Amino acid sequence: MNKYEIKVVLLSGLLLSSFLFALLYNAFSRKIDTPACIPYNAAFEKGHVRQLDDSTCEVYVSAHMWGFDPAEIVIPVGTTVEFYLTSTDVVHGFNIDGKGVNLMAVPGGVNRITVPFNSIGTYRIVCHEFCGIGHQNMMGKIIVKDKIYQQ
Amino acid sequence: MTISPAYRKTILFGLFMPMTLFILGVYNGIMQTIYRAGVIHRTSVAGINYYQGLTLHGVINAIVLTTFFAVVFGHVTVSFYLKKEPPKWTYLMSMLLMVVGTLMDAFTMLAGTSEALYTFYAPLQDSPLFYIGTALLIIGSWIAFGGWVKVWFEWRRENSGKKMPLAVLGTFVNFTMWFMSTLPVAYEVLVILTPWSLGWTNQVNVPLTRMLFWMFGHPLVYFWLLPAYIAYYTILPKVAGGKLYSGNAARLAFLLFLILSTPVGVHHQFSEPVFTPGTKFWVSILTFGVAIPSFMTAFTVGASLEYAGRKRGAKGLFGWMARLPWFQQENFLFGYFICGLILFIFGGLSGIVNASYSLNQMVHNTSWVPGHFHMTVAGPVLLVILGVSLYIYSTVAGKTIKFRTLATIVPYLWMFGVALLSHGMMAGGLMGEPRRTNMGMTYTNPDSDLFNKHWVATSTTTMIGGFVMGAAALLYFISFFATATGKRTMEPVIELPESEDLHEEKPVPLLLNMRPWIIVSAILILFTYIPALISVFKYSAPVRNKFQVENPNNMIK
Ligand code: HEM
Ligand SMILES: [Cu+2]
Ligand SMILES: [Cu+2]
Numbered sequence: 001m002n003k004y005e006i007k008v009v010l011l012s013g014l015l016l017s018s019f020l021f022a023l024l025y026n027a028f029s030r031k032i033d034t035p036a037c038i039p040y041n042a043a044f045e046k047g048h049v050r051q052l053d054d055s056t057c058e059v060y061v062s063a064h065m066w067g068f069d070p071a072e073i074v075i076p077v078g079t080t081v082e083f084y085l086t087s088t089d090v091v092h093g094f095n096i097d098g099k100g101v102n103l104m105a106v107p108g109g110v111n112r113i114t115v116p117f118n119s120i121g122t123y124r125i126v127c128h129e130f131c132g133i134g135h136q137n138m139m140g141k142i143i144v145k146d147k148i149y150q151q
Numbered sequence: 152m153t154i155s156p157a158y159r160k161t162i163l164f165g166l167f168m169p170m171t172l173f174i175l176g177v178y179n180g181i182m183q184t185i186y187r188a189g190v191i192h193r194t195s196v197a198g199i200n201y202y203q204g205l206t207l208h209g210v211i212n213a214i215v216l217t218t219f220f221a222v223v224f225g226h227v228t229v230s231f232y233l234k235k236e237p238p239k240w241t242y243l244m245s246m247l248l249m250v251v252g253t254l255m256d257a258f259t260m261l262a263g264t265s266e267a268l269y270t271f272y273a274p275l276q277d278s279p280l281f282y283i284g285t286a287l288l289i290i291g292s293w294i295a296f297g298g299w300v301k302v303w304f305e306w307r308r309e310n311s312g313k314k315m316p317l318a319v320l321g322t323f324v325n326f327t328m329w330f331m332s333t334l335p336v337a338y339e340v341l342v343i344l345t346p347w348s349l350g351w352t353n354q355v356n357v358p359l360t361r362m363l364f365w366m367f368g369h370p371l372v373y374f375w376l377l378p379a380y381i382a383y384y385t386i387l388p389k390v391a392g393g394k395l396y397s398g399n400a401a402r403l404a405f406l407l408f409l410i411l412s413t414p415v416g417v418h419h420q421f422s423e424p425v426f427t428p429g430t431k432f433w434v435s436i437l438t439f440g441v442a443i444p445s446f447m448t449a450f451t452v453g454a455s456l457e458y459a460g461r462k463r464g465a466k467g468l469f470g471w472m473a474r475l476p477w478f479q480q481e482n483f484l485f486g487y488f489i490c491g492l493i494l495f496i497f498g499g500l501s502g503i504v505n506a507s508y509s510l511n512q513m514v515h516n517t518s519w520v521p522g523h524f525h526m527t528v529a530g531p532v533l534l535v536i537l538g539v540s541l542y543i544y545s546t547v548a549g550k551t552i553k554f555r556t557l558a559t560i561v562p563y564l565w566m567f568g569v570a571l572l573s574h575g576m577m578a579g580g581l582m583g584e585p586r587r588t589n590m591g592m593t594y595t596n597p598d599s600d601l602f603n604k605h606w607v608a609t610s611t612t613t614m615i616g617g618f619v620m621g622a623a624a625l626l627y628f629i630s631f632f633a634t635a636t637g638k639r640t641m642e643p644v645i646e647l648p649e650s651e652d653l654h655e656e657k658p659v660p661l662l663l664n665m666r667p668w669i670i671v672s673a674i675l676i677l678f679t680y681i682p683a684l685i686s687v688f689k690y691s692a693p694v695r696n697k698f699q700v701e702n703p704n705n706m707i708k
Contacts, residue, residue, distance in 0.1 A: 005451070019507060040690060090274050109358050110424055111422075130202065135587070
C-alpha cells in the first residue's frame with residue numbers, strides 16, 4: 001500500500017468518526033436515542049392511556065392483526081407521552097408520521113420511547129412491518145387537541 | 152483450462168436454473184411497483200397475491216440467484232486460478248442439494264403455503280418444507296466450499312512459496328464468512344422453526360429468532376457483494392485496459408470483511424426492544440468500520456480505472472473517464488461493471504445513513520430501505536451476476552454470445568431504471584411510505600380512508616423505474632437464453648480475464664494467512680453476541696403464538 005492508499009484509509013476513518021461524534025452528540029445533548037427496552041410482562045398486552053399529570057401521560061399500545069389498541073389516542077397539546085408497545089400476535093411496525101418515532105412491536109418484548117407532542121393535529125400511525133394479508137389496512141391515530149376543548 | 156463434462160454441466164445448470172426462476176422474480180418486482188403506485192387496487196393478479204409475489208421476489212432474487220452465482224463463480228475462479236477441478240462428488244452433491252432445496256421453496260411459495268417473505272419472521276408460519284428447503288440450499292453451498300478447500304491444499308503442496316491468488320482469497324473469505332454466519336440461521340430454521348411449524352412445539356421466542364436471523368442477514372448482504380468485489384479487483388482492471396493498482400490493498404479489504412461482517416447484524420434491529428442502547432451503538436461503530444474496506448475498494452478500483460484511461464492517452468484531471476471502453480460490444484463486461492459501481496456509490500452512502508444508530512429511525516422499514524438496497528443488490532451485485540453469467544455461459548459451454556448489442560446496452564438501461572426506482576422509493580420513505588405493503592389497496596387508493604396523496608408521486612416514479620428495469624431485463628433474457636440454447640461453436644474452457652498488479656509489492660505475511668483473521672472474527676462475534684443473547688433472555692419471553700398469513704386467529708388454542 002502506498003501513501004495515497006494510507007491517506008484514503010485515514011480520511012475515510014476521519015469522516016466516519018465525525019459521523020459517530022454527531023450521533024453521540026444527539027444522544028446525549030438532544031436526547032435523540034434509540035428505543036429502550038424493559039422486561040416483558042403480559043400486562044403490557046392491554047392497550048390504554050394513563051394521564052399522569054397535566055403534561056405527561058403513559059400510553060400502552062398493543063398491536064394486533066390488523067389494528068392498534070387503542071385505535072385512537074387523544075391527548076392535550078403539550079403532553080409528553082411515554083409509549084409502551086407490544087404485540088399480541090405477530091410482529092408489527094409503529095411509525096408515527098412526521099414524528100421520527102419508529103418502533104417494532106414484537107410479541108414477547110416491550111418497546112419504550114418518550115415523545116413530546118407540542119402542536120395540535122392528527123398524527124397517523126402506520127404499521128410498516130408485514131403482518132399478514134391485511135397489513136395494508138393497519139393504521140392508528142393520535143389526536144392532539146387544544147387544552148381548552150379537553151373537558 | 153479444459154473441463155470435464157460433468158463439471159461443465161454442473162456449472163451451466165447452476166447458471167441456467169436460477170436465471171429461469173429470475174424471470175418470475177422480475178415479473179413480481181414489476182407487479183409490486185404497479186400495485187404500490189395505486190394503478191391497481193387488488194389483492195392479487197394472475198393467482199399470485201401481493202405478499203406471495205413479494206416472497207417470491209425476495210427469495211428468488213436475493214437468496215437463490217445470488218447463492219447459485221456465488222457457488223458457480225467460486226467453481227470458476229478456483230478452477231481457473233488453481234488449474235484443478237474440485238472432487239466430483241462435492242460439486243455434484245452440492246448442486247443436487249441446492250436444486251432440491253430451491254424446488255422445495257419454489258413449490259411452497261407458489262402453492263401459497265409460504266408467504267412470510269424472505270425473512271420468514273416468526274410467529275408467522277411457513278410450511279416446514281420451506282424451512283428445510285432453505286437449509287438444503289445453504290448446506291449445498293457449504294459442500295462446494297469443502298471441495299475447493301481440498302483442491303487448495305493440494306495446490307499449496309505442489310506450489311510451495313506461491314501466494315494464494317487474490318480471486319481465490321476473495322472466494323475463501325466469502326465462504327468462510329458465509330459458513331460462520333449460516334450456522335445461526337441453520338439452527339433457527341432446523342432446530343426452532345421446523346419442529347414448531349410441524350406442530351411438535353408450540354412456544355417460540357420471537358426476539359431470539361430475529362437475532363439469529365440477522366446474525367445471518369447482514370453477512371448475507373456481503374455474501375452477495377463479495378463475488379462482485381472479486382470481479383472488480385481481478386477482472387475489471389483487465390477489461391478496462393489497465394492493471395490492478397494494489398494487490399495488497401485488495402487483500403486487506405477482503406480480510407477486513409472477514410472480521411467485520413458478521414458481528415453487525417443487530418444494526419437491522421435498532422428499532423426493536425430487547426437490545427440495549429449500548430449493544431446498538433457498538434454495532435453502529437462496527438458497521439462504520441466495515442465501510443472502510445468499501446472506501447478502500449472505491450479508491451483502488453478508481454485508481455485502476457484512472458490508470459487504464461491514462462494508458463489510452465487521457466489528459467487532465469478527469470479525461471481518463473472519457474477514455475474508458477464505454478458501450479463496446481467486444482468489451483460488454485465493462486458496462487456491467489461500471490454501471491454497478493456508479494450505483495454503488497449511492498447505495499453505499501445511503502447504507503451509512505441506515506447504519507447510523509438513531510438516524511435509522513427516520514428510515515427504518517420505510518420504502519427508503521428497498522430504495523437503498525436496489526442500488527446495492529440490484530446494482531453492482533446483480534449487474535456483475537448478469538454480465539459474468541453471460542461470459543461464463545459462453546466460455547464454459549463453448550457457445551457464441553447471441554444478440555451482443557442488446558447485451559451491451561442492458562447495464563446502462565438497467566442503471567437508469569434503478570436510479571428512478573430508488574429515487575422514488577427513497578423520497579417516499581423520507582415521507583413515511585412503508586415498505587412491504589400493498590399500498591394500492593389503501594394508501595394510494597383515493598377511495599380509501601387511509602389515502603395519502605404524498606405517496607402517489609413517489610410510488611409512480613418508482614413504477615416508471617420498474618418498467619425501465621423490466622425492459623432491460625427482457626433484453627438480457629433474450630441474449631442469455633438465445634446464447635444458452637444456441638449451438639456449440641468453440642471448445643468449452645474455463646477462462647476469465649485476469650488482471651495483473653501494477654506494482655510488484657512485497658508480500659505481507661499477515662495478508663497471506665487467514666487464520667489470525669478468523670480468530671479475531673470469532674472474538675468479535677462473541678463480544679457482540681454474548682451481551683445480545685443475555686439481553687434477549689433478560690428482556691423477552693417465549694410466546695404461544697402461531698399464525699398463518701391469511702388468518703388473524705392463533706393456531707394454538
Ligand atoms: C425489475 C426489477 C425490479 C423491480 C421492479 C423491483 C421492485 C421492488 C419493489 C417495489 C420492492 C418493494 C416492495 C415492498 O416493499 O412492498 C422490492 C423489494 C425487494 N427487491 Fe426488488 N425489484 C427488482 C429487482 C430486484 C433484484 C434484481 C433484486 C436482487 C437481486 C431485488 C431484491 C429485492 C429484495 C430483497 C426486496 C425486499 C423484499 C422484502 O421486503 O421482503 N429486486 N423490489
Ligand atoms: Cu401490522
Ligand atoms: Cu446489514
